[in-house]
Amino acid sequence: IAGITQAPTSQILAAGRRMTLRCTQDMRHNAMYWYRQDLGLGLRLIHYSNTAGTTGKGEVPDGYSVSRANTDDFPLTLASAVPSQTSVYFCASSPSGGATDTQYFGPGTRLTVL
Amino acid sequence: GQNIDQPTEMTATEGAIVQINCTYQTSGFNGLFWYQQHAGEAPTFLSYNVLDGLEEKGRFSSFLSRSKGYSYLLLKELQMKDSASYLCAVRDSNYQLIWGAGTKLIIKP
Numbered sequence A: 001i002a003g004i005t006q007a008p009t010s011q012i013l014a015a016g017r018r019m020t021l022r023c024t025q026d027m028r029h030n031a032m033y034w035y036r037q038d039l040g041l042g043l044r045l046i047h048y049s050n051t052a053g054t055t056g057k058g059e060v061p062d063g064y065s066v067s068r069a070n071t072d073d074f075p076l077t078l079a080s081a082v083p084s085q086t087s088v089y090f091c092a093s094s095p096s097g098g099a100t101d102t103q104y105f106g107p108g109t110r111l112t113v114l
Numbered sequence B: 001g002q003n004i005d006q007p008t009e010m011t012a013t014e015g016a017i018v019q020i021n022c023t024y025q026t027s028g029f030n031g032l033f034w035y036q037q038h039a040g041e042a043p044t045f046l047s048y049n050v051l052d053g054l055e056e057k058g059r060f061s062s063f064l065s066r067s068k069g070y071s072y073l074l075l076k077e078l079q080m081k082d083s084a085s086y087l088c089a090v091r092d093s094n095y096q097l098i099w100g101a102g103t104k105l106i107i108k109p
Helices: none
Strands: A003-008 A010-013 A019-025 A031-037 A045-049 A065-067 A077-080 A087-094 A109-113 B003-005 B008-014 B018-025 B032-035 B042-050 B054-055 B058-066 B070-075 B083-090 B097-099 B105-106
Touching: A003 A087, A010 B105, A019 A031, A019 A087, A019 A109, A045 A065, B003 B083, B008 B018, B018 B032, B018 B083, B032 B070, B042 B054, B042 B058, B042 B070, B058 B083, B097 B105
Parallel strands: A010 A109, B008 B105
Antiparallel strands: A003 A019, A019 A077, A031 A045, A031 A087, A065 A077, A087 A109, B003 B018, B018 B070, B032 B042, B032 B083, B054 B058, B058 B070, B083 B097, B083 B105
């Protein structure tokens, strides 16, 4: 059982380029999340999806978009990358998105925008 | 605004006990989580508290006081492998997790 996988592991990207971070889970969880983690700051929610076909905006959604075509996949797209999007990106999933849900995290993608 | 406060860094000795505090101010409360994150790795779940009191799980215990907006994580019999960051997170009224910046715990022999 893989749990949650993310790709790529790391990437260096020129500013202005488009980039899609991939996230796949095999736990049949309904809810999925994208966070960014920056030094000295807590994890910040970018976008989330409570079930396939629906998405919502988190705390820092600007410059990012997501889609949830099926239960397993939740890609995050940077339409035109900027240096401030340099960060470590974590995908997470949870069974239902409910109050007692525990979120499980993927290994992360380290993104550098130059 | 919503706010989660934790000490930035703590140092403890192998075999000892350490308490990591977390205070929070959030719009609503639907539980408090503690996660462990080793350097360069993903956060992993440690504990969940929704009612006041102490939850014990092996060497780790977590305490919650909702009236004080306060929690702590207690780690006993510290081992070198416990060197990591410990993240406190509160689930708010929208069922989203609000995260603290984490406490880096350094264990010395």
